[in-house]
Amino acid sequence: MKIITVSGPPSSGKTSVIIKAIEYLKKDNLEIGVIKFDSLSTYDDVLYKKIGVKVKVGLSGNICPDHYYMTNIEDCVKWGMSENLDMLISESAGLCNRCSPHIRDVLAICVVDNLSGINTPKKIGPMLRLADIVVITKGDIVSQAEREVFAFRVKQSNPRASIIFINGITGQGAYDLSLHLKEANEYESVTDKKLRFSMPAAVCSYCTGDIRIGDKYQTGNIRKIKL
Amino acid sequence: MLAKEDLASFKLEQILAKYTYARDFFISLGINEIDPNLTVKDFAGEINYDVLEDAGLNREQLIVNFLAFISRMEALKKSSRNVVESITIIGGNDKFGNAEHINLELKVGEVISIVGPTGSGKSRLLADIECLAQRDTPTNRQILLNGEVPDINKRFSMENKLVAQLSQNMNFVMDLSVQEFIRFHAESRMVANIETIIHEIVSCGNELAGEKFDQDTPLTQLSGGQSRALMIADTALLSLSPIVLIDEIENAGIDRRNAIELLVKEEKLVLISTHDPVLALMGDKRLVIKNGGISKIIDLSEEEKYYIDILEKVDKKMLNIRNHLRTGGVIDDKIISGLTGQ
Structure with a gap:
């Protein structure tokens, strides 16, 4: 089973990009499944079902979405195998820009959009810097020059990645992505595989539910601003 | 090295x-x-x-x-600018599977207009060109570069981005002055003489725009016409892409004929997808799209060339009426007879 991780800031167009690429893959009669990770709620599973894709939703609730993803991905791959999928795509929102969902040797895609500001590529950590493919969306509403500058900034942050421009509404560019998806490595399990970079850590009193402000309530992994 | x-x-x-x-x-x-x-x-x-x-x-x-x-x-x-001298479109099939029977070579310096009803497949044609389709897209078209099948690496390499796009829906979103914006773009292209290029683009943009702007004007304060003029000047002088795709340009506040000429002068292949008669006649060739396929190729005739001027005059008159209404004017006999030439 081919495994692909797709991540990117909220509302960058991940679902649209995946759906447009899947539409091209359908003519190969591939059995495709998607795991949609989100935090509180999602309606995207409806969109996936509409195009005939098997979909499972994982809502992280009050847990760090990245850690939630990591603790579930093994089972998700097992599910994909039991469903006899040819391709499993995990979609997760990079909610804090320090997310690090990419797994070594597993095709890693990061979706960012032109409207997010030209400094955004610098602000996103491993999710962008260690992706194999960076998809840039919403190019249809900004100028050619801004697209070029944005792509240049992405290249600075991740010189290794292939860059693909996709219009999530018309699907222009999604065909190129579908070719890359077909090249993804195949695995029967991700057990014992490693992340490309460590996940953000949060082990402090607030993780366990404290709601009071003040030094005296804080224990664990704490970092302070130098003021 | x-x-x-x-x-x-x-x-x-x-x-x-x-x-x-x-x-x-x-x-x-x-x-x-x-x-x-x-x-x-x-x-x-x-x-x-x-x-x-x-x-x-x-x-x-x-x-x-x-x-x-x-x-x-x-x-x-x-990466130099003129790596592409021509593209060839080899026909595939339309939505109903009918063959296109097309083998069309388009050269840099040419202007091609694309006409057809909304949803007829204009965007699909442009997309095929952009991704250098090799009989592997829904239309089964094949695109050749300089008469040859492009190598697979070139197809997906960012440095060889073939197509620059310009459409009515595009806006500047950066919070920068005109000058700072061009500087950013020039830096990303690793251009040596940035000050010269800023000056060139601003003066070129001003030639195209109806109302003048200076290099310290914030991008977001430019009018629609000024924005379009600056986008065209910047694409002509600073973008590497040899093919420029124009999806309509409004006729308010921009000299469209000069704009197209500027792109041609910079050795671009210009494709214009449009419903506007004046713009459509600016193409040396006109591709008619129907049911997802290219159904006809029309060469611009001498007769059509002759009529462009007249169409432009009518266009200008309509524009004047628009401005007249905008500034509180009313439509009366005088206005109408000016329009119909009676």
Whole structure:
């Protein structure tokens, strides 16, 4: 089973990009499944079902979405195998820009959009810097020059990645992505595989539910601003 | 040039002297102080753990990315503008499976207009050109570059982005002045003489725009016409892409004929998708799209050429009426007889 991780800031167009690429893959009669990770709620599973894709939703609730993803991905791959999928795509929102969902040797895609500001590529950590493919969306509403500058900034942050421009509404560019998806490595399990970079850590009193402000309530992994 | 595989063992001093932009890589990671006496490897070895953690890279990944950065920037510097002289569209089939029977060569310096009802497949044709389709898209078209099948690496390489796009829906979203904006763009293209290019683009944009703007005007305060004029001037003079795709340009506040001529002069192949008669007649050839396929190719005739002027005059009259209404005018006999020429 081919495994692909797709991540990117909220509302960058991940679902649209995946759906447009899947539409091209359908003519190969591939059995495709998607795991949609989100935090509180999602309606995207409806969109996936509409195009005939098997979909499972994982809502992280009050847990760090990245850690939630990591603790579930093994089972998700097992599910994909039991469903006899040819391709499993995990979609997760990079909610804090320090997310690090990419797994070594597993095709890693990061979706960012032109409207997010030209400094955004610098602000996103491993999710962008260690992706194999960076998809840039919403190019249809900004100028050619801004697209070029944005792509240049992405290249600075991740010189290794292939860059693909996709219009999530018309699907222009999604065909190129579908070719890359077909090249993804195949695995029967991700057990014992490693992340490309460590996940953000949060082990402090607030993780366990404290709601009071003040030094005296804080224990664990704490970092302070130098003021 | 320093051999790439050894680059990591060279002192930063040498690397920074040779590749002046190398510092940007570290700055973008939040590393502002660089010890020039260390090699890249040793320098990566000494970077503080917290800094690496924030950069989202470990030491090896940092070195790999740094080397990739240098080689990508070098490729960008070398990429020249006129790698494409022609594209050839070899027909596939329309939505109903009917063959297109087309073998059409389009050369740089030509203007091609594309007409057809909404949803007829104009965008699909443009998309086929953009991704250099090889009988593997829904239309089964094949696109050749300079008469040959393009190599697969070129198809997906960012440095060879073939198509620059310009449409009515595009806006400037950066919060910058005209000058700062062009500077950003020029830097990303690694252009040597930035001040000259800023001056050229601003004066060129002003020639195209009805109302003048200066280089300190914030982008977001430009009118629709001024924005379009600046986008065209910038695309003509600073974008590498040999093919320019125009999806309608409003006729308010911009000299469209000059704009197209400017792009042609800069050796671009210009494709215009439009419903506007004046714009459609600016093409040397006109592709008619129907049911997802190219159903007809019309060469601009002498007769049509002759009528462009008349159509432009009618267009101008309508524009004047629009402005007349805008400024509180009313439509009366005088206005109408001016329009119909009676």
